[in-house]
Amino acid sequence: MSEKENNFFVDSAKLSEKALAKKHRLENDPSCRKDPMEYFPDMERITSDVRGKVIAQMEAYDESRYTAVDVRRALDHERCSIEDFKALLSRAAVPFLEEMAQRARRETSRHFGNTVYLFTPLYIANYCENYCVYCGFNCYNDIERLQLTPEQVTHEMKVIAESGMEEILILTGESKTKSDVHYIGEACKLARKYFKNVGLEVYPMNTEDYRYLHACGADYVTVFQETYDLKKYETLHLLGHKRVWPYRFEAQERALRGGMRGVGFSALLGLSDYHKDALATALHVYYLQRKYPQAEFSLSCPRLRPIINNEKINPLDVSEKVLCQILCAYRIFLPYVGITVSSRENARFRNGIAKICATKISAGVSTGIGDHEEKYTGRDTGKTGDEQFEISDTRSIRSMYGDMEREGLQPVLNDYLYV
Numbered sequence: 001m002s003e004k005e006n007n008f009f010v011d012s013a014k015l016s017e018k019a020l021a022k023k024h025r026l027e028n029d030p031s032c033r034k035d036p037m038e039y040f041p042d043m044e045r046i047t048s049d050v051r052g053k054v055i056a057q058m059e060a061y062d063e064s065r066y067t068a069v070d071v072r073r074a075l076d077h078e079r080c081s082i083e084d085f086k087a088l089l090s091r092a093a094v095p096f097l098e099e100m101a102q103r104a105r106r107e108t109s110r111h112f113g114n115t116v117y118l119f120t121p122l123y124i125a126n127y128c129e130n131y132c133v134y135c136g137f138n139c140y141n142d143i144e145r146l147q148l149t150p151e152q153v154t155h156e157m158k159v160i161a162e163s164g165m166e167e168i169l170i171l172t173g174e175s176k177t178k179s180d181v182h183y184i185g186e187a188c189k190l191a192r193k194y195f196k197n198v199g200l201e202v203y204p205m206n207t208e209d210y211r212y213l214h215a216c217g218a219d220y221v222t223v224f225q226e227t228y229d230l231k232k233y234e235t236l237h238l239l240g241h242k243r244v245w246p247y248r249f250e251a252q253e254r255a256l257r258g259g260m261r262g263v264g265f266s267a268l269l270g271l272s273d274y275h276k277d278a279l280a281t282a283l284h285v286y287y288l289q290r291k292y293p294q295a296e297f298s299l300s301c302p303r304l305r306p307i308i309n310n311e312k313i314n315p316l317d318v319s320e321k322v323l324c325q326i327l328c329a330y331r332i333f334l335p336y337v338g339i340t341v342s343s344r345e346n347a348r349f350r351n352g353i354a355k356i357c358a359t360k361i362s363a364g365v366s367t368g369i370g371d372h373e374e375k376y377t378g379r380d381t382g383k384t385g386d387e388q389f390e391i392s393d394t395r396s397i398r399s400m401y402g403d404m405e406r407e408g409l410q411p412v413l414n415d416y417l418y419v
């Protein structure tokens with residue numbers, strides 16, 4: 001590993017000598033680590049041509065070869081091709097950002113009207129069996145761990161539902177031991193009592209597991225690929241099931257085969273070359289959308305944020321201007337796809353991007369475990385679990401709703417009816 005990568009994660013002083021020894025052995029001895037292309041025995045393999053198509057396009061992409069002429073041509077086309085999209089992601093497109101934003105706003109208005117959809121995430125456990133060096137939940141980080149009981153999950157959901165929210169996104173750390181499929185399924189059943197839409201952002205699963213969770217009430221699944229760069233992925237994910245790169249890549253397709261109504265995609269900007277990660281994320285959506293036209297697709301574009309024990313976790317600076325360029329390019333290339341902007345971004349940026357291309361925004365967010373009542377009411381509810389990362393936009397649901405209205409947008413709490 002390079003010196004930069006070794007400094008990516010700062011050891012907690014509270015780690016035991018045994019834990020530190022194992023962690024450092026994994027960091028410095030590649031023979032201790034599993035081949036990231038090798039599946040674990042319990043992992044389902046599917047036959048699909050999507051991964052090959054996406055990676056071939058990404059590896060061949062050289063953004064430096066695009067010029068202002070290519071960008072001008074892309075913006076003049078009524079429909080944005082893959083080649084046009086590549087031009088819009090390049091540095092040559094930066095001087096055209098205002099024009100890109102205007103085009104993106106027109107596309108958003110045409111397909112989504114003036115609405116912005118609000119939802120809330122609920123973390124129900126932060127135990128994790130992976131060692132991902134940039135994540136606050138990683139198995140070697142010294143944080144307060146907690147798994148909510150069914151009674152605690154119910155209480156958290158009641159507090160959120162009383163705020164008026166109608167969609168919830170259930171999240172866990174990636175631990176099959178502490179958060180097995182049945183535990184997550186029970187949380188889905190509880191959520192269905194309080195919310196119109198139920199999403200999941202948990203560890204990747206096999207098709208039958210997704211089928212089970214859909215039967216329990218889950219509507220959609222979001223999976224962060226983190227980075228589509230295999231070499232970089234290998235240096236960042238040193239231990240656990242998450243280290244297996246192709247199994248993670250194919251998670252959304254297994255979810256669709258398991259009956260999920262929709263799937264979400266994302267790379268975590270700042271881990272590798274953002275041009276290539278943004279391209280691969282959109283193409284992942286593009287190719288699957290053509291295989292499963294009946295499904296709903298969404299993507300997001302989060303940036304790295306500080307975590308407990310390491311406030312300097314962002315090694316590659318991705319500016320707001322770059323983020324805006326990527327999101328506008330997404331909208332122009334994929335006009336029908338929902339775009340989510342998370343609370344990792346500040347309120348000013350989220351307000352502005354919602355008027356251009358974002359269609360979904362989280363509100364009343366906590367990335368900790370069991371602390372929604374404390375966050376919403378100020379009452380101390382006792383023991384809570386530490387958060388996955390620091391958020392930037394801390395607005396309540398009511399505040400977010402009002403701000404969207406003042407921006408001239410129509411906030412929506414539910415856009416799906418069961419018949």
